[in-house]
């Protein structure tokens with residue numbers, strides 16, 4: 617069982633809940649987050665039956681959920697959740713396009729990319745200041761300087777920003793600059809990082825691990841939620857396959873499956889799935905048609921000179937084609953543009 621405390625619950629409300637659980641023979645595990653405090657309860661069926669925590673002051677919700685992931689489970693949620701990133705919704709009624717450079721390289725390149733993103737209909741800007749690279753000799757990102765550039769570009773172009781954090785030690789500085797923190801595929805099971813972003817007070821995008829099952833992905837999301845942060849968006853970005861012609865295999869089934877298993881919004885990243893520009897728009901269309909709540913793509917004004925993932929960055933006609941897809945297909949499914 618999981619007990620979610622109301623945002624204004626006092627220390628004595630929390631202590632009363634713990635006492636209630638312990639006097640009934642259960643064990644209480646308190647997780648104090650910036651946004652909410654969550655109390656996990658462990659006990660036998662008989663113990664859980666006798667608890668009546670829902671009537672105690674400061675308790676917002678009690679949940680008895682059979683799935684191993686509790687707070688992110690679709691059980692107990694009549695409707696899927698909409699989360700807001702700097703005011704921009706991501707959820708079941710809208711469609712959100714996130715676009716921007718794979719990596720922040722210079723102020724000019726980031727600004728130009730942001731303008732391309734906005735012209736294509738994006739309402740959120742992506743861009744990596746910390747880049748998870750296979751090779752330690754490859755461009756690793758500009759770090760804090762990249763965060764500053766992103767924040768300046770946000771002010772000029774007016775798009776809230778999503779950026780990756782790779783290390784729990786950087787969560788504070790990334791939170792100061794970003795509107796949403798991204799945990800990438802390579803860190804999906806970095807549990808210390810998940811707990812740190814769970815306590816950061818800003819929405820989090822959790823990308824699927826390269827070989828993660830749906831349950832592993834949701835258990836990772838549960839680490840974030842368990843620290844009191846339920847503002848999580850799941851991003852399907854392709855999984856490892858046996859086919860060398862594509863970088864990763866976009867798992868379109870993940871969209872409806874995750875929306876069935878969890879109440880959280882689900883988006884797709886066709887750029888990191890395909891790894892090649894010519895497949896990005898077809899895969900984006902497939903993701904939208906499967907019911908994705910948004911799409912995230914890489915754009916670059918000069919992909920041939922990009923310091924990271926140039927082969928998958930959209931520009932020119934391909935970007936126009938994406939703009940057409942996002943302005944037409946979501947509406948057919950009853951979604952408005954976010």
Ligand code: E4P
Pocket residue numbers: 718744747748749750751754888924925
């Ligand atoms: C992306 O944004 C990653 O940093 C990128 O996909 C890294 O891949 P690579 O280092 O294998 O090129």
Ligand code: PEP
Pocket residue numbers: 718744748780799800801802823853885888
């Ligand atoms: C990214 O979106 O910049 C990124 C590194 O993606 P992934 O973690 O999916 O590889």
